[in-house]
Amino acid sequence: MTITNPTLELIHQHRSMRQYKPDPIAREVVETIVIAGQRASTSSNLQTYACVAVTDTTKRHELARLCGNQDQIRQAPVFLAWCADLSKLDRACALRGHPHVGDYVENFLMAAVDVALVMQNATLAAESLGLGICYIGGLRNNTRDVIRLLNLPHYMFPISGMTLGVPNDEPVIRPRLPxxxxxxxxxxxxxxxxxxxxxxxxxxxxxxxxxxxxxxxxxxxxxxxxxxxxxxxxxxVSRPARTDLREVLHEQGFELK
Ligand SMILES: Cc1cc2nc3c(=O)[nH]c(=O)nc-3n(C[C@H](O)[C@H](O)[C@H](O)COP(=O)(O)O)c2cc1C
Structure with missing residues (x-):
């Protein structure tokens, strides 16, 4: 590739980090990363996402257990649980006296795309600060327990976790498809x-x-x-995974009509 600049160089340096130093991450740094995430485009500016940042050691250990026993979640000082969030729109409808029609696949898909975009912007922001991240799809391994642990209300659903911390490894940069x-x-x-x-x-x-x-x-x-x-x-992809999600989505108010 001949065209480059500092942004492209940063993008091409991405690798998932799974080993972290114990150094804590200042709250201001986490806030900076999430604010940068928020700059991503979002469907109709609806911003159908929320992030729960977990630093408490006991809670991180519990999340590690729930997310497939991944040690990186115990190691990383910060765990970000990125969630689809239609609850704020539900509130807007209640405040303004409109019905909230959030029952369709479209509503969930829109929120899931928004979450992906905010997460990836946050990823680049974190990596630009010399920090490492790894997405944690394992957040959906025991979704009901995660919902309970994080106190997620109706119309919120955990999409992916993310470990965040100071890298303690230099993993190979994985080539992508041609x-x-x-x-x-x-x-x-x-x-x-x-x-x-x-x-x-x-x-x-x-x-x-x-x-x-x-x-x-x-x-x-x-x-x-x-x-x-x-x-x-x-x-x-030859075996089923997380087969309860439709049920849990229903329980959280995502009817997926
Ligand atoms: C939505 C999502 C969920 C993921 N979940 C996990 C996970 O639970 N554990 C893990 O170690 N890596 C997880 N990953 C990281 C991927 O395995 C990784 O991005 C992929 O292998 C490509 O490697 P790279 O990020 O180093 O380029 C996840 C990535 C994404 C995008």
Whole structure:
């Protein structure tokens, strides 16, 4: 890539951090990061999100347990629970005497997109300050318990957590899919996708992330090939996960009509 500037350089330095120093993070720093997050675009300026910042050690340990026993949550001095939040719009409707029609898939999708945008802006802000982050989808492993622990009201739903702290590791920067697998011009075509996946397997294997694991070549008994992104990702999506979410969404007021 020939075009660059400090913002692009920062973006390209991203890697998820999973090892942290115990150094505390000042409240003002967390506020700075969340305020930067808020600068992201937001659907109709509705800002359908909220963040619960957790620093209390006991609570972080409980969150670590609820989020798949991830040690990084115990290590990082700050855990951010990013939530979809239609409760403020519910309040606006009550204050202004309008019905709140927040029952559709559209309402939840809009909020989920807003949460993703605020999180990613916050990520870049944190990384620009030399801090590390890791998203924690494990926040949805035991969603009801998380809702109880964080006291989330009706019309709030935890989308993703985020560990935040001073990095104590230099993880490899994970290559991304080749551009033709992601960027197409004028119309979409799946031509060349298999080749892109093949190239990407090689790029990911070269990072050592998969530890030189080998797997059988499908349909060719006795032949082995490097374990790559396609095998890893296919395994990841070949089993159900977090199958209770529709129910919990309903309980929180997201009817998903
Ligand atoms: C919504 C979301 C949830 C994630 N959840 C977890 C998680 O629970 N634990 C974890 O270690 N990493 C988690 N990750 C981090 C991804 O594994 C990581 O972003 C991906 O492997 C790419 O690596 P990179 O961020 O270092 O480029 C999550 C990322 C996203 C975007």
């Amino acid at each position: 551009l033709p697998a992601v960027l197409q011009w004028e119309t979409y075509s799946s031509d060349g996708i298999d080749e892109a996946l093949h190239d990407y397997d090689a790029a990911m294997a070269a990072t050592g992330i998969y530890d030189n694991r080998q797997v059988a070549v499908p349909g060719k008994p006795g032949q082995m090939e490097a374990y790559g992104w396609t095998e890893h990702s296919a395994r990841r």
